[in-house]
Amino acid sequence: MEMLQKLLLIVAIVTQMSTWLVYTCPTNCNCAQYRTVTCSQVSSLKNIGPDIPKDTNKFEVREGQFYNLQESDFADMPASSFLQLKLTNGQLTDIQQYTFKAMTRLQILDLSNNALQQISSPDLFKPLSYLQLVDLSGNRLNDLPSGLFASQSNLQELRIAGNTNIRNLRGPSFQGVTSLVKLLASGCSISTLENDLFSAISSIRTLDLSYNQIKSLPNTDSFRLLQKLQNLTLQGNQISALNDGQFAGMDLDTLDLSKNLIATISPNAFMYLSGVGNLDLSGNRIHSLPAYVFQPISSKVYNLKLNNNHVLINLPPEIFNGMHKMNTLNLSSCAIKLLSEEHFQQVPSLRQIDLSNNWLKYLPQSFFDKAMYMQHVKLANNPWNCDCLIKPLHNWLQNPQSSNIIYCTEVPEMGFRGNCQSPKCSSPQNLVNRDISRLLPNDIEDCIKTGTSSSAPVGIIVGVLAGLVVVVIIILIVACYLYRRHKRGDPLICYEPAKDEEVEKKKKKKHRELKAVQGVRKLSREPKGGRGDRDYYREKKENRKIDAESSSLNESDKSFVVRNFFHSMMPDPDGHSEGTHSQSMARKDSIDSLSQSGYGYNSRPGSRHSSQYSLNAGYKIESAV
Known part of the structure; x- marks a missing residue:
C-alpha cells in the first residue's frame, strides 16, 4: 500500500513538471515564477x-509600441485571472469602452506615462469593481469624465499626477x-478646486496637489469636510497668504506649504486646527511671524521647516512656546540676525537643528545647553563676531563631543559627517578667519555689565522706547x-491775578x-515877549528832548534819578570855591522855589505828585538857571 502511494506521488510530480516544461513564454517577455x-x-x-501562461495573474508591458487598446487584444490571454495589469511608458493614446470587460478580478491598473489624451467612455472601468489602485499619471488627459469611478467602491488610491492639461477637479x-x-x-x-470636490472625496487621508497653479485655498467650510485628512501637500503653488482659521476642523500629520508665495500669515491662521506634526513653510516670502501663530498646534509639532525664507530676519521670542515634542527645526538660508535665550527654552526634545x-553673530547659552543632547547641528556660513558674546560657542566647540554633532552638509543615510570645518570669525578685523575653537582667552574681550547676552541690546532698545512712550x-x-x-475760561496754572491788577494800577x-506834568508846564510859563518868552520856548524845546529820554526809564529808574538830582542841589558844606558855593546856593534857591509851588523834594508821602514829575520839574529849574 505504501509503495502504491509513493508511485502515485511520483506520477503527480512528473505530470506537474511536464506541464511546466510545455509552458511557453512570448518573445521579449520574462515568464518568472509567482x-x-x-x-x-x-x-x-x-x-x-x-x-x-494560463495561470498568469500579473501581466506587465513596458515601452509598448501600440497606440490603441480594445477587448480583442486580450482575447487569447487568461484575462479573467489577472490581478494586476501594467501598461507603462508606451505610446498608448486611446482605450475602447469594453477593453477590460473580462478582467473582473483586477485590483491594480497602471496606465502611467503614456499619451492618453482622453477617456471617451465613462463606463470604461465599470466591470472593474475590485479595483484598489488606478494610475493614470504622466499622460495628457484634460479631464476626468463624470461617473468614471462610479463602480469603484473599493478604490483606495488614484494617481493623476503629471497630466498638464487638467485645469480643475x-x-x-x-x-x-x-x-x-x-x-x-x-x-x-490645476487652478480651481470646485466646492463639490471635497464632499465627493470626504474619506481621503492623503491629498497631494503640489506644483499646480492654485493661488488661494478653499474656504474653511469646504476644507472642514475632509475630516479624515492627515497629509495635505500644497508645495510649489502660488498661494500668497494664510487667512484666519484656514485649516479649521482638521487634524493633520503633515501640512506642506513649501515653495509658494506666502508673505502674510494671519495670527489665527492655525486656529481651530486640531494639530499638525510635520509643518513645512520653507521656500516662501515670509518676512515676519506673529508671536503666537503656532500656539494652537504647538503641542503636536515635531518637525518645523522655515528655511529658505530669504527675508525672514527676526523671530519673536515666543514663537516656539509649547513645542515640547519638536525634534527637528530647520531655519537655514534665511536672514536671521538674532536668536535669544527664550527661543530655546521651550524645545526640550530638539535633536536636529539647521x-x-x-546672519547670526552670536548664539545664546540656552542653545548650547540643548546642543550637547542633539544629534545634528549645522552652523555653517554665518558671520560670527568674536567678541565677548562668542564665549558660549567657543566653550561648546572646546568640548570633544561637539565634533561628533556639528555638520556642514546634508546628513546622509549612513550618518557620515562629511568634511566639515570649524566655524570661523568674521569680525573683528584682527580675528578674521580664525577658528573659533582655537581662540585664546586673551583674544576674547570681557563682557561689561550692561550686556552679557545677545538679548541685551534688544532690552536696552525696548527700555528706551518704553520711556519715550511714557x-x-x-x-x-x-x-x-x-x-x-482754557475752554472753560478758567485761568491757567501760571496765571496770578494780583500781579496783573498791580500792572493795571501802574498804568x-x-x-x-502825565496829566500832572502837563499842568506843571502850563504854570511855569512866563508871559509872552521879552527874555522870559525866549526862555520859555528854549525851556520847552529842552523839555521835549528830556521827556523823550526819560520816557524810556521805568518807574524805579525815574525815582532814582529824581532823588540824586535834588541831592545834588543841596549846599555842599565842604565846598570852598566860589563857583561851587554859588552853584549850590542857586540850586538851593531853586529847591525853595519849587517847594513853594508844591512840587519839592520834601513833599509828603502820598502826595498826588510822583517822582516822575519831580524829575521833570528839576530839569526845568536847572534849565532856567
Missing part, C-alpha cells in the same frame, strides 16, 4: 496572447469613490488738561502823572 509575465517593446498584444468625477484614501494630483495645471546660511503720554495728558481749562498811575 505567475508574473513581464514584457517590453511589444508591438501587438494579440501576437503574444496565445503564449501567455470636479466632484462628479469622483462619484462612488467612498473608500478613496489617497489622491495624487501633483504636476497638473542654522546655516544666516513721556509722550504725560505731555498729552498735560496738554489736554490745559486745553480743557493808571502813569496816566495821572
